[in-house]
Amino acid sequence: MRDAEGRVTDTPVVSVVTPTKNRLPLLREALDSVAAQTFARWEHLVVDDGSDDGTAEELARRAAADPRVRYIRRDGEKAGANICRNIGVRESRGEYVVFLDSDDLLDPQCLADRVALMARNADLDFATFQTSVFERTRGDLGRLYDPQLGGDHLLRFLYFEAPWIITAPIWRKTALLRLQLFDESLPSWQDVDLHIRALASGMTYLRRPEVDHHVRWLTEPDRVSIQQRRSPRHLEAAEAILEKFEAVVRSGPGMSWSRQRALCSLYFFVAENWVAAGHTSIGLKLWRQVRRRQLGSPLLHLTGATLLRTTGLRGPAGRLGARLAHKWKGWMHLRSEPELIRA
Known part of the structure; x- marks a missing residue:
């Protein structure tokens, strides 16, 4: 592994964690967006929730070409994206953690900017960046997920009007461990719960207006009737x-x-x-x-x-x-x- 100056290093600074299940065409785009980062000291942990669409073979090929890509197959009865995120965090080696869903994309400078911000602000537990929403290609909808940066963020999470989504923050790994990660006992709303606990506990954070990632707006029917x-x-x-x-x-x-x-x-x-x-x-x-x-x-x-x-x-x-x-x-x-x- 080489850093931005071409120096060889084996220790990642930031860990990108992606849960996935049977989304190979979209996952390839997410993987490519991480591979294109200007910051080189990353690892990408892809935690598979039981895919049968060739995901394992694709990840084996990529990991052989770039050891920064790590494929983890979930074992055990518990399933779900947040179970996989917890597995990824526990297996991660970086000082920082970024969650990336398998259908979303990072801009090339995303990790460099996020790591630099956290390094400049040693007191921060996490920081969030602005999200662009797209359908097929980056920027095609011309929309931001939530342009409003201020306000009572805990209150908004309580109203289920999340001011940011799972990909927006970069976390100090120690902060996630203090929160004891996602609550696997909850049947739903685990991501809302995580952010409510972070805010209610008084964690130090910063919101930045720069767009550095893109979330795909899928028009899938609501699975809960x-x-x-x-x-x-x-x-x-x-x-x-x-x-x-x-x-x-x-x-x-x-x-x-x-x-x-x-x-x-x-x-x-x-x-x-x-x-x-x-x-x-x-x-x-x-x-x-x-x-x-x-x-x-x-x-x-x-x-x-x-x-x-x-x-x-x-x-x-x-x-x-x-x-x-x-x-x-x-x-x-x-x-x-x-x-x-x-x-």
Whole structure:
């Protein structure tokens, strides 16, 4: 392995981790984008989640030509992209980690710029860069994933309006290990959970406006149907995840009014789905827990309970309740904090 000055070195500085399963045509493009980096001290760990499309043969060929490419076949019963990401981080040797999905691309200077930024700022746990969204070729949509750099990033993750996606950050590996990586016990939302834990724990980070990577906007149908989202198993899992989010936020720098409101909104969303699935009593029980946890005001609790009961009715009354609940959720989201209202 040679660095930018042509010196031979065996130790990578940055590890790129890519989970994949049966995406070989797109994976080739992602691999090529890493191979084209101007910074040479990288390793690319591709963790295969069970491909049968020739991925193993392609990676064997590339690894033989360039030992910086490392192919890992996932073993064990647990599967999924974040399981593979955890495997990749544990096997990595670099000081820094970048996650790259198998259908996304890095610009040639991406790793050089990211490593230089982290080296200049020894206090940073991670830094994020701007994301360009494309469909077939880089820049074809002329869109950024999220142009807004400021604001309360933890609050946005709580509202599931992620200000950045998995490829945007460069992590100090020690920071990821302090977070204990992705929570493999969660059935979903593991990436949101990771970023919520990082922000709530007060990790030091920086957001940069430069675009250095490109995320493919695939128009694939949603794999989770409404019926699946309203199944008891899915809703019970959602409750467990929200309880974890709440505990993480409470353990962090403080539970602001806005963050309380975001958690209330998420709990109401799950309660509303219980009602829509025909389990009004369970939905109301969950909403009562929000009151007992002292999230939100008594008026908010009363309004939410009334809307849940109305939504659970049959016929026009139930449809009206659902429309009012939808408007109320929007009001909860957009309403300013009390001191801003008084001003």
